[in-house]
Amino acid sequence: MPVNRHRAHAEIARPGFIATTDGVELFYRDWQPERAAGNGGTIVFVPSYSLPGDMWAYQMLPLTHAGFRCVAYDRRGHGRSSDPGGGYDYDTLADDLAALIDALDLSDITLVGYSMGGAEAVRYLTRHGSTRVARLVLIASTLPMLAKTPDNPDGIDRVYAEAFQQDLLSDYPQWLAENARPFAGPGASQAMIDWIREMALRTSHQALFACNETVNHGDFRNELRDIEVPTLVVQGDRDVSNPLELTSRRTARLIPNARLLVYEGAPHGIFLSDAARLTADIGAFASDVCRISAES
Structure with missing residues (x-):
């Protein structure tokens, strides 16, 4: 596996923050279990496009109680992390x-990577190696490639990306209001949807636009073949953001040691709609990769 020999040489900047080499401070949460229960290992959560690490609360808390050390962070330009005005390419995000x-x-x-965060997790592995990572979970990811091109004819036409970018430039709050319910699913409370919208509205507009361009140009079709760690791929079959057949179904076929788990009726926001099930599946996979019953 190709490995980037340039290391981050990061340091703890102040409590709850680490500093990268380009001066960005990344906010993180490090939830550790009670000493008596702390035998589950470490889970690192990479957040969605537009959302901070807070999105993982309903996975992190029960998994911490189950004995896992759970770490989540805010991508640059998101949540409490710095808004540096640049560095939203996959290489830099993987270095973060x-x-x-x-x-x-x-x-x-x-x-564990969700949506865009799944691509960042993969780029971390192909750029920095798997010395520190034992297993990978990709949830409703943008992998392997979303854009429609001559060699990816089933991809999403550029016109849809441009329409979303126009919404970013004109009325992003209205776009969120219209799309939050399809994202979270019919069972989510209005309060939960409001919570997600409030987090998304705090994200840097510049980061939103730049990260959207990064996702639109991402092509991991060859890169996925280099993933060596056991991988669990999870997605709902009602995901309208990243259609199952275009993303997770193909991703599971490209990664050598991957299994696909499909949640019937689940939307893109599977971490909300199926929070308890997803938490249990992450915990089972992190404890014993043979315990998940998956489909190919």
Whole structure:
């Protein structure tokens, strides 16, 4: 596996923050179990496009109670992290993840990435290697490639990306209001939807636009073949953001040691709509990769 020999040399900047080499401070949460229960290993959560690490609360809290050390962070330009005005390419974002892992000296990690965060997790592995990572979970990811091109004819036409970018430039709050319910699913409370919208509205507009462009140009079709760690791929079959057949179904076929778990009726926001089930599946996979019943 190709490995980037340039390391982040990150450090703890102040409580709850690490500093990257380009001066960005990344906010993180490090929830550790009670000493008596602390035998579950470490899970590192990479957040969605537009959302901070807070999105993982309903996975992190029960998993911490189950004995896992749970770490989540805010991507640059998101949540409490710095808004540096740049660095939203996958290489830099993967280096930010490496900075967090190195600064906290984490090892034997179950690395969990959701939506855009799944691509960042994969780029971390192909750029920095798997020495610190034991297994990978990809949830409703943007992998392997979303854009429609001559060699990816089933992809999403550029016109849809441009329409969303126009909403970013004109009325992003209205776009969120119209799309939050399809994202979270019919069972989510209005209060939960409001919570998600409030977090998304705090994200830097510049980061939103730049990260959207990064996702639109992402092509991991060859890169996924280099993933060596056991991988669990999870997605709902009602995901309208990243259609199952275009993303997770193909991703599971490209990664050598991957299994696909499909949640019937689940939307893109599977961490909300199926929070308890997803939490249990992450915990089971992090404890014993053979316990998940998956489909190919």
